[in-house]
Amino acid sequence: MRLSHAFIPTLKETPAEAQITSHRLMLRAGLVRQTSAGIYAWLPLGLRVLRNIERIVREEQDNAGAQEILMPTIQPAELWKESGRYEDYGKEMLRIRDRHERDMLYGPTNEEMVTDLFRQSVKSYRELPQILYHIQWKFRDEVRPRFGVMRGREFLMKDAYSFDLDHAGAVMSYRKMMLAYMRTFQRMGLKAIPMEADTGPIGGDLSHEFIILAPTGESQVYYDAAFEEIDYLSGGAGGFSHDKPEDLERFFKQMTSHYAATDEKHDAARWDSVAADRRREGRGIEVGHIFYFGTKYTKPMNAAIAGPDGKLVHPEMGSYGIGVSRLVGAVIEASHDDNGIIWPDSVAPFKAAILNLKPGDAACDGLCERLYAAFGGNALYDDRSDRAGAKFADADLMGHPWQIVVGPRGAAAGTVELKRRATGERVEVTPEEALARIG
CATH class of the missing domain: 3.30.930.10 (Bira Bifunctional Protein; Domain 2)
Structure with a gap:
């Protein structure tokens, strides 16, 4: 969605x-x-x-x-x-x-x-x-x-x-x-x-x-x-x-x-x-x-x-x-x-939220679209033009178990930031590693 x-x-x-x-x-x-x-x-x-x-x-x-x-x-x-x-x-x-x-x-x-x-x-x-x-x-x-x-x-x-x-x-x-x-x-x-x-x-x-x-x-x-x-x-x-x-x-x-x-x-x-x-x-x-x-x-x-x-x-x-x-x-x-x-994984509305921090940037858009397709409808893609702070706040409010943060610097390097909502832990990983961790 x-x-x-x-x-x-x-x-x-x-x-x-x-x-x-x-x-x-x-x-x-x-x-x-x-x-x-x-x-x-x-x-x-x-x-x-x-x-x-x-x-x-x-x-x-x-x-x-x-x-x-x-x-x-x-x-x-x-x-x-x-x-x-x-x-x-x-x-x-x-x-x-x-x-x-x-x-x-x-x-x-x-x-x-x-x-x-x-x-x-x-x-x-x-x-x-x-x-x-x-x-x-x-x-x-x-x-x-x-x-x-x-x-x-x-x-x-x-x-x-x-x-x-x-x-x-x-x-x-x-x-x-x-x-x-x-x-x-x-x-x-x-x-x-x-x-x-x-x-x-x-x-x-x-x-x-x-x-x-x-x-x-x-x-x-x-x-x-x-x-x-x-x-x-x-x-x-x-x-x-x-x-x-x-x-x-x-x-x-x-x-x-x-x-x-x-x-x-x-x-x-x-x-x-x-x-x-x-x-x-x-x-x-x-x-x-x-x-x-x-x-x-x-x-x-x-x-x-x-x-x-x-x-x-x-x-x-x-x-x-x-x-x-x-x-x-x-x-x-x-x-x-x-x-x-903070939704438990088993009842969460989506497995993850994908946060595009710079809609319109070709690298960000392309990487987000690829991740979104990989979830087969089980991710919420924040493609709004809002500022990053509003996206982080809404993702925390809605409680998705994982957040995949895609910014221009990471997208250019082929990496994303993966956040676990329950613990607040953040790690920089490749898109493939993020998908594998989320399952």
Whole structure:
């Protein structure tokens, strides 16, 4: 993408409504624009980040054996009346009546709809287990939307739902999803800690929220250093497999045997039992939640299948959510400096920014065009006639992992300056070496 023709409306000043770092930087870097309270339009740069995060989430769900579907945003109220949640959900639900006077709603979540799809199609225990997921826009009418995409009214979410014959099977699905989540966050360059969460009136002991560490996080967190030492992506010795029950059990024991808690559930006595050199504290942001709820929906909605003995049984369910659009803000909260965003390579909108310091100079133009072509559309080429300082400032603000700086002196000598955004390191290399380092 050539910056001279790109729709990336950067801002020098911070808008007054932006209260937290991610909101300020997303507006200033031209990622989003607010269209109404808590609702945002995603501009080209922001959409590329959103799609990269969505891709990683999708790949890890697929790797765990989940199957992707796509449920509609508008749902019939009858399904929610069956489950008993229609009146209980409250004013956060946007209720709609269509031209035929049928009660509808803009979905805040999808337990009822996926249970209805399941009961229409699955008849026997032989068809279990099933894990179905989708990545879809949700709407919750927050009374005071704030913090940009971190707490908006419309948001993109991955939600998955598992169906198993019994509790043992449901636990296995739960562990698969927990492993998939830890891999997802690690691939995004994030430190994530699974923390036991309240299960509410349903009871049980299977509910975890996933907190990523960020200096400006909303919660104080306490955790054992062991969470920083586990490689969830490793497939070798010590790694974990979704397909091996013994691996999943070993993984789950590691996750639950080490201390981790938000300030709301912090236990000072247990914390004192953690070795002093293993204690870690920080701020955190919730980006995911997994939950086992048994037959809460299958029973009232009569989603029954034939069990091994031929008798009807209500499958055990779990739900698993990741805030995809919220993660864009959370990554920025975890990775930025005074100059702007610092994108991890895996989610960055472009691999690199190419900065032409003297457009119109034949050597600079030729070298920049050659580099731009080599990236195959995965670089942002700053071909504007602006002064060099403005180009450096915008590149830092947008947070591209690499900057390739092309000036007349270096172009004449066949070299470029390569800058790593995360560290600030600058080296003079040949164009070929720059391309090889960036990969």
